[in-house]
Amino acid sequence: MKALVWQAPNKVSVEKVPDPRILNSRDAIVKITSTAICGSDLHLLDGYVPTMQNGDIMGHEFMGEVVEVGPGVDTSKVKVGDRVIVPFPISCGSCTQCLRGLTSTCENSNPNAGIAEKMFGHPCGGIYGYSHLTGGYAGGQAEYARVVLADVNAFKVPDSLSDEQVLFLTDIFPTGFMGADMCDIQPSDVVAVWGAGPVGQFAADSARVLGAHEVIVIDKEPYRLQLAADAGHTTIDFDTNDVRSKLLELTGGRGPDKCIDAVGMEATHGSVPIDIYDKAKQHLRSETERPHALRQAITSCRSGGIVSVVGVYGGLLDKFPAGAWMNRALTLRTGQCHVHRYVPRLLEIIEQGKIDPTRIITHRLPLDDAPNGYAIFKAKQDNCEKVVLKP
Amino acid sequence: MPAPTAETATHGRNPELLARTLGWASLGLGIPQLLRPDAVDRAVGVGEGAKQRAVTTFVGMRELTHAAALLASSRPSKWVWTRVAGDAVDLATLGRALKNHDGKKLGRTIAATAAVAGITAIDFYTAVRGSRGKGATVQLTGSTTIRKDPKEVYEHWRSMDKLPEFMTHVDEVVVRDDRISHWKVSAPFGQTVEWDAEIGEDVPGEKLTWSSIGDADVKNAGTVIFTPAPGDQGTELHVFITYDVPGGKLAEALARFFGEDPHQQIDDDLRRFKQVMEVGEVMRSDGAPYGKKARKEFPQRPAHPMSDKESTEVAT
Numbered sequence: 001m002k003a004l005v006w007q008a009p010n011k012v013s014v015e016k017v018p019d020p021r022i023l024n025s026r027d028a029i030v031k032i033t034s035t036a037i038c039g040s041d042l043h044l045l046d047g048y049v050p051t052m053q054n055g056d057i058m059g060h061e062f063m064g065e066v067v068e069v070g071p072g073v074d075t076s077k078v079k080v081g082d083r084v085i086v087p088f089p090i091s092c093g094s095c096t097q098c099l100r101g102l103t104s105t106c107e108n109s110n111p112n113a114g115i116a117e118k119m120f121g122h123p124c125g126g127i128y129g130y131s132h133l134t135g136g137y138a139g140g141q142a143e144y145a146r147v148v149l150a151d152v153n154a155f156k157v158p159d160s161l162s163d164e165q166v167l168f169l170t171d172i173f174p175t176g177f178m179g180a181d182m183c184d185i186q187p188s189d190v191v192a193v194w195g196a197g198p199v200g201q202f203a204a205d206s207a208r209v210l211g212a213h214e215v216i217v218i219d220k221e222p223y224r225l226q227l228a229a230d231a232g233h234t235t236i237d238f239d240t241n242d243v244r245s246k247l248l249e250l251t252g253g254r255g256p257d258k259c260i261d262a263v264g265m266e267a268t269h270g271s272v273p274i275d276i277y278d279k280a281k282q283h284l285r286s287e288t289e290r291p292h293a294l295r296q297a298i299t300s301c302r303s304g305g306i307v308s309v310v311g312v313y314g315g316l317l318d319k320f321p322a323g324a325w326m327n328r329a330l331t332l333r334t335g336q337c338h339v340h341r342y343v344p345r346l347l348e349i350i351e352q353g354k355i356d357p358t359r360i361i362t363h364r365l366p367l368d369d370a371p372n373g374y375a376i377f378k379a380k381q382d383n384c385e386k387v388v389l390k391p
Numbered sequence: 392m393p394a395p396t397a398e399t400a401t402h403g404r405n406p407e408l409l410a411r412t413l414g415w416a417s418l419g420l421g422i423p424q425l426l427r428p429d430a431v432d433r434a435v436g437v438g439e440g441a442k443q444r445a446v447t448t449f450v451g452m453r454e455l456t457h458a459a460a461l462l463a464s465s466r467p468s469k470w471v472w473t474r475v476a477g478d479a480v481d482l483a484t485l486g487r488a489l490k491n492h493d494g495k496k497l498g499r500t501i502a503a504t505a506a507v508a509g510i511t512a513i514d515f516y517t518a519v520r521g522s523r524g525k526g527a528t529v530q531l532t533g534s535t536t537i538r539k540d541p542k543e544v545y546e547h548w549r550s551m552d553k554l555p556e557f558m559t560h561v562d563e564v565v566v567r568d569d570r571i572s573h574w575k576v577s578a579p580f581g582q583t584v585e586w587d588a589e590i591g592e593d594v595p596g597e598k599l600t601w602s603s604i605g606d607a608d609v610k611n612a613g614t615v616i617f618t619p620a621p622g623d624q625g626t627e628l629h630v631f632i633t634y635d636v637p638g639g640k641l642a643e644a645l646a647r648f649f650g651e652d653p654h655q656q657i658d659d660d661l662r663r664f665k666q667v668m669e670v671g672e673v674m675r676s677d678g679a680p681y682g683k684k685a686r687k688e689f690p691q692r693p694a695h696p697m698s699d700k701e702s703t704e705v706a707t
């Protein structure tokens with residue numbers, strides 16, 4: 001089959017690879033009908049996530065039709081012919097973490113738990129197409145994919161909903177929703193969201209659905225800010241504004257009650273000298289995180305508020321504003337998304353028309369064009385917000 | 392029977408503590424090298440320029456990796472060996488700088504070389520302390536929590552012949568009778584060792600001990616304690632294994648050098664045991680398809696499906 005493989009930092013290409021096979025008795029094979037490129041893939045592309053190897057298939061947002069199931073699959077849950085979406089984190093459904101709904105920290109799904117433990121102190125769960133640290137699972141930017149523990153990790157979706165309506169249930173919609181959910185939103189809350197990428201857009205929409213008084217979205221890409229404004233959110237361009245002052249102005253001097261970091265480790269900075277400094281460091285590949293958005297979220301958040309982090313971080317972080325965090329009683333919450341626990345609720349929200357996930361799709365490309373999809377999504381060319389690939 | 396003490400107890404002074412201190416030193420060294428490579432180069436007197444900068448940045452990256460590794464690892468002393476190797480690279484780099492030196496600020500480069508040589512000595516001392524013991528007995532401890540009740544977890548272990556399913560080196564356990572079993576185990580460097588083991592204490596759902604008897608190739612003993620975990624989390628499993636290493640600690644260190652770390656392996660064995668109990672089988676991925684046959688973490692297969700040929704190799 002054909003698949004998009006990582007070869008070296010900033011080098012991906014579509015290659016012929018063997019078809020996936022059943023490795024564990026509860027596996028299924030899915031023929032992929034739609035798959036997407038995620039902001040997390042950019043961290044892999046740029047070489048900021050360790051343990052990528054030449055030949056790794058990327059992609060963790062995929063859906064399709066079940067074409068084969070292993071002998072151990074509970075066919076009352078999933079069977080050949082079903083149309084399914086596949087959450088990006090792999091859950092075993094039976095460990096304590098999974099049963100508590102913390103599926104991205106599953107204790108059984110990462111065969112490379114030993115590597116992850118060395119990096120993180122304790123291992124994280126398995127993720128498709130996301131380095132060897134998270135298990136070395138082949139990803140879903142391909143014609144077919146192996147789905148692990150399929151009776152727990154493949155969710156049937158109704159035929160009345162199109163691929164494009166349900167595809168983002170695999171990751172970015174639940175991730176944005178979890179970003180808002182972790183904020184314990186109250187009716188009087190002003191929620192600020194850093195990042196108007198796909199995750200930021202869904203975080204903003206979700207904050208609104210969860211009853212926020214106002215949602216403010218911060219980015220520097222005019223077309224992305226426009227997309228957020230079209231959805232009814234207030235926007236701040238951090239290239240032309242001092243974010244903290246603007247936030248004070250918009251909140252009567254209180255600061256946003258809840259802040260969501262939907263940017264992660266590759267944030268850029270509005271200040272020219274700091275941006276040059278960072279670009280130089282980036283050029284030398286001498287830093288792992290550039291936590292500008294996180295720092296700004298912490299220093300901007302109203303005292304006693306919540307800073308909810310769904311942007312991805314991978315290593316060690318510098319100049320963390322611990323004083324602001326501690327002295328102003330802020331709560332920091334984070335995690336890879338526990339997708340499984342949100343899927344049923346979000347399916348309902350889509351069916352009720354409360355959030356339209358298709359509003360962020362700007363590019364639909366054949367799988368063969370995936371490297372080009374990466375390039376424009378990364379460079380924010382051609383007003384690219386989200387690329388959907390059709391194998 | 393080995394008491395449930397940390398491995399360090401047999402080593403006199405505590406090398407783990409020393410290793411952790413080195414972790415923080417690495418962090419102190421690494422950050423300036425990353426953020427201000429030019430300034431570090433000036434301080435050690437090796438001149439500025441793209442090539443120097445690249446080397447210094449690389450050195451800084453490595454220091455940070457070590458910091459993370461030493462701080463995160465539960466048994467940091469093994470990581471010190473990566474520092475020893477790193478120090479050797481630094482010395483070689485500085486040595487080259489000395490040889491090709493343009494004469495300016497030579498004193499600073501010599502001072503830096505001496506400082507790094509000093510660090511190497513400490514690293515070497517720690518590494519040797521960490522891997523050399525007085526006796527030739529290795530003690531391994533490991534624990535995990537399994538969401539099944541203690542009886543069930545105990546019974547799976549007590550059957551003995553299911554151990555090869557998740558214990559990486561155990562090829563076969565043949566149960567001779569209620570108390571005696573015969574073990575076939577692959578040892579480092581392609582050897583196979585065998586012994587008979589006899590059950591000692593046997594308290595269903597609580598405790599199980601065994602030890603090799605007679606003329607064992609490798610004298611060894613094991614204890615497993617099963618205790619209820621807090622709340623509804625099932626069973627805590629505490630495993631203690633001791634064995635005599637043919638060739639002593641040096642052989643162990645050598646095996647470790649080639650990617651076989653017994654401490655890592657007992658942790659991985661227990662993770663696989665947990666998978667067997669909770670999921671029903673050992674989890675595999677395209678990058679790590681070997682299950683219990685995995686011997687080292689890197690390099691792995693690429694994370695894409697196996698060819699028919701690879702697949703048959705993995706199966707056998």
Ligand SMILES: NC(=O)c1ccc[n+]([C@@H]2O[C@H](COP(=O)([O-])OP(=O)(O)OC[C@H]3O[C@@H](n4cnc5c(N)ncnc54)[C@H](O)[C@@H]3O)[C@@H](O)[C@H]2O)c1
Binds near residue numbers: 175197198218264
């Ligand atoms: N937690 C999870 O489970 C999870 C899941 C999916 C994605 N993610 C992460 O979420 C983040 C966003 O993903 P995405 O797909 O939307 O990516 P994206 O790259 O499309 O979006 C990031 C946006 O942040 C903006 N940005 C950069 N610096 C900024 C700053 N200082 N302030 C405000 N905005 C800034 C960029 O202009 C861009 O529009 C990534 O880090 C991704 O890895 C996390």
Ligand SMILES: [Zn+2]
Binds near residue numbers: 039088
């Ligand atoms: Zn993603």
Ligand SMILES: [Zn+2]
Binds near residue numbers: 098099105
């Ligand atoms: Zn689990």
